[in-house]
Amino acid sequence: MAQRLRPVGPEFVETAPVRLVFARDMAAAPEAVFRALAEDVTGWPEWFSAVTSVRPTEGGREVRLRGGTRFRETVLAGKAPELYAYRVDVTNVPGARAWVEEWRLTPAGTGTRVRMTFALDGTAAFRLVCRLIRPGVGRAFRDAVTALDRRLR
Numbered sequence: 001m002a003q004r005l006r007p008v009g010p011e012f013v014e015t016a017p018v019r020l021v022f023a024r025d026m027a028a029a030p031e032a033v034f035r036a037l038a039e040d041v042t043g044w045p046e047w048f049s050a051v052t053s054v055r056p057t058e059g060g061r062e063v064r065l066r067g068g069t070r071f072r073e074t075v076l077a078g079k080a081p082e083l084y085a086y087r088v089d090v091t092n093v094p095g096a097r098a099w100v101e102e103w104r105l106t107p108a109g110t111g112t113r114v115r116m117t118f119a120l121d122g123t124a125a126f127r128l129v130c131r132l133i134r135p136g137v138g139r140a141f142r143d144a145v146t147a148l149d150r151r152l153r
Contacts, residue, residue, distance in 0.1 A: 002070065002090050006098040006121070010076045010085050013102045016119035018130045022141040023115040028152035030081035030105040030112045036148055037084045037103055038075075047151050048144040060086065069093060081105055095126030114145050 013019070026033060036043065041061050044051045053064045060074040072090040077083050088099035098121040106113045118137065120130050 002072075002092050003096070004090050005088055005096055007089065008087060008098045008100060008119075010100065010102070012087075012098060012100045012121075013085070013117050013119045016098070016100070016121055018118075018120040018127050020118040020120070020130065020134050020137055021115065022138050023113060024142055024145045025108045025111055025113050026145060026149040026152075027111045028149055029110070030107055032152045033105050033112045033114065033148070034081040034084060036152060038078045038080070047147040048140075049147070050140050050144070060089070076100065077102075093126075095123035095129075096120070097122045097126075116141055 036047070041054045041056055044054045044063075050065050051063060052066055055062045057072070060072065063071040063073060065071075070090075070092050071088045073086040073088050075084075075086045077085040082105050083102070084105075085100060085102040088096070088101075091099070098119075100117075100119040102117045102119070104115040104117075106115075118130075120127070122130075
């Protein structure tokens with residue numbers, strides 16, 4: 001059953017009770033990475049294996065993941081080529097109460113350092129599960145960034 005989450009802003013990335021932060025360097029330039037994240041949203045399933053579909057909406061997008069997880073999101077920040085952030089407004093993830101994902105892009109030599117932060121809040125059980133799945137989420141992030149880097153070369 002889908003549930004509406006608390007409408008938090010970009011500052012939630014710094015104050016969330018659960019923060020999962022991952023980083024990886026890419027050979028692709030920040031401008032190319034930003035375009036793939038923010039402008040070519042329907043292309044996400046081609047490089048992020050957990051994502052099965054993305055459909056742009058007014059001010060955001062609808063996302064489906066393998067296993068049936070669904071999100072309706074609002075873009076909070078799209079500052080090319082350094083920041084792309086969105087809030088989950090509606091999801092079928094049990095126990096979630098607030099959720100923001102932020103992608104920060106910084107130059108790293110001729111490439112890009114990508115830092116992704118999952119900022120989360122929810123029931124005690126939700127927060128515990130988020131901490132327990134951290135290694136798997138980190139692996140999915142690394143695999144996605146590696147696949148995106150190959151795609152952008």
